[in-house]
Amino acid sequence: MGGSRMGNSLGRIFRMTSFGESHGRCVGVVVDGCPAGLSLTPVDIQGELDRRKPGQSHVTTARAESDEVELLSGVFNGYTTGAPVCMLVWNRDTDSSEYEERRWTPRPGHADWTAHVRYGGFNDYRGGGRFSGRITAGYVMAGALAKKLLKDTLDVEVLAHAKEIGGVRAPETSIDEIRSNTESNLVRCADPEAAERMADVIRAAAAEGDSVGGVVECIALNCPPGVGDPVFDTLEGDLTKALFAIPAVKAVEFGLGRGFSYVRGSESNDAYTVEDGRLTLETNRAGGIHGGITNGMPVTCTVTFKPTPSIGKPQKTVDLKTMEETTIETKGRHDPCIVPRAVPVVEAMVSVVLADHALMAGLIPRVLEEIVE
Numbered sequence: 297m298g299g300s301r302m303g304n305s306l307g308r309i310f311r312m313t314s315f316g317e318s319h320g321r322c323v324g325v326v327v328d329g330c331p332a333g334l335s336l337t338p339v340d341i342q343g344e345l346d347r348r349k350p351g352q353s354h355v356t357t358a359r360a361e362s363d364e365v366e367l368l369s370g371v372f373n374g375y376t377t378g379a380p381v382c383m384l385v386w387n388r389d390t391d392s393s394e395y396e397e398r399r400w401t402p403r404p405g406h407a408d409w410t411a412h413v414r415y416g417g418f419n420d421y422r423g424g425g426r427f428s429g430r431i432t433a434g435y436v437m438a439g440a441l442a443k444k445l446l447k448d449t450l451d452v453e454v455l456a457h458a459k460e461i462g463g464v465r466a467p468e469t470s471i472d473e474i475r476s477n478t479e480s481n482l483v484r485c486a487d488p489e490a491a492e493r494m495a496d497v498i499r500a501a502a503a504e505g506d507s508v509g510g511v512v513e514c515i516a517l518n519c520p521p522g523v524g525d526p527v528f529d530t531l532e533g534d535l536t537k538a539l540f541a542i543p544a545v546k547a548v549e550f551g552l553g554r555g556f557s558y559v560r561g562s563e564s565n566d567a568y569t570v571e572d573g574r575l576t577l578e579t580n581r582a583g584g585i586h587g588g589i590t591n592g593m594p595v596t597c598t599v600t601f602k603p604t605p606s607i608g609k610p611q612k613t614v615d616l617k618t619m620e621e622t623t624i625e626t627k628g629r630h631d632p633c634i635v636p637r638a639v640p641v642v643e644a645m646v647s648v649v650l651a652d653h654a655l656m657a658g659l660i661p662r663v664l665e666e667i668v669e
């Protein structure tokens with residue numbers, strides 16, 4: 297009947313392993329392969345976790361978790377040692393009663409049924425178990441480490457923001473607007489006016505016991521050219537795989553993405569030019585990647601999230617014990633829109649993949665600074 301393996305690890309040199317369940321004791325990550333000599337404190341990790349944690353506002357789930365990081369290994373005297381870095385947060389505010397009640401009635405749109413089939417009913421179904429958005433706390437911890445590594449060694453900056461929510465699309469914004477506005481509104485949109493409308497759309501859906509989806513845009517600045525490999529290890533391929541590890545992601549696009557279908561070659565190529573004696577590109581329709589390898593322009597991608605599956609409206613399902621059709625209304629605490637909390641998760645996964653590829657390309661040394669007594 298096949299094995300019971302789960303794909304819990306990602307990366308070749310900078311390799312993360314995710315662990316924990318939504319209503320188990322904890323959620324965390326082990327990162328192996330982080331170079332020695334990176335200055336790191338729990339504050340570096342906590343700042344990112346606070347952006348993802350539940351209970352931030354009325355447009356996110358009401359689950360109350362402080363999500364204080366415990367940095368258990370791999371750091372000594374304020375620097376990484378080159379040994380595995382284990383980080384976790386404890387689960388405290390778990391209410392599994394609803395999940396016991398409707399264990400046999402899988403939620404439409406969620407992974408309850410497919411997980412049950414795959415693991416013969418042995419999976420921890422409480423709160424969605426391994427399929428919960430909560431496991432992305434581990435991704436964010438690994439991402440915080442990768443972000444620090446990329447910033448300190450290559451000055452790479454990874455920024456994401458809510459581009460679209462429930463059909464409300466933000467206008468084009470500058471990098472400065474993304475930097476200064478994204479954290480100052482509930483939905484993490486770089487345009488304050490669009491942010492208001494996005495929050496209204498979420499509130500309206502939530503009031504009807506419903507949910508909405510949206511799009512997160514991510515931009516990695518200062519990526520040096522030459523990161524990525526052909527043929528099966530392309531940067532786009534690896535980024536896509538990592539981004540699809542985020543629950544509720546349904547599409548990933550680079551540069552013009554689907555827009556390439558509507559333009560001619562003359563409108564889609566990025567012309568080469570010289571600036572300060574160095575080759576550069578005049579435009580960035582490719583999203584900073586050609587042949588699976590960075591071309592020195594910002595790496596840009598968009599990630600589409602579906603509406604949160606758990607909703608208050610009655611939905612049709614099947615009682616697995618009686619095999620009779622029935623309806624369920626999901627109670628419990630759920631995000632009426634995943635996008636605001638997913639913004640730091642997208643940044644995290646992009647950072648993890650870029651760090652891994654930069655290490656593979658030899659652009660980051662395995663020991664950052666040697667101690668000379």
Ligand SMILES: Cc1cc2nc3c(=O)[nH]c(=O)nc-3n(C[C@H](O)[C@H](O)[C@H](O)COP(=O)(O)O)c2cc1C
Pocket residue numbers: 357405406407424427428429430432542543544545602604605606629630631634637638641
């Ligand atoms: C940050 C985050 C929070 C989420 N919160 C919820 C939630 O409150 N309720 C829910 O049903 N799904 C939530 N999800 C999505 C489900 O985990 C996801 O839809 C489910 O595992 C099925 O996977 P799939 O949509 O990728 O097929 C969340 C996802 C993320 C990334």
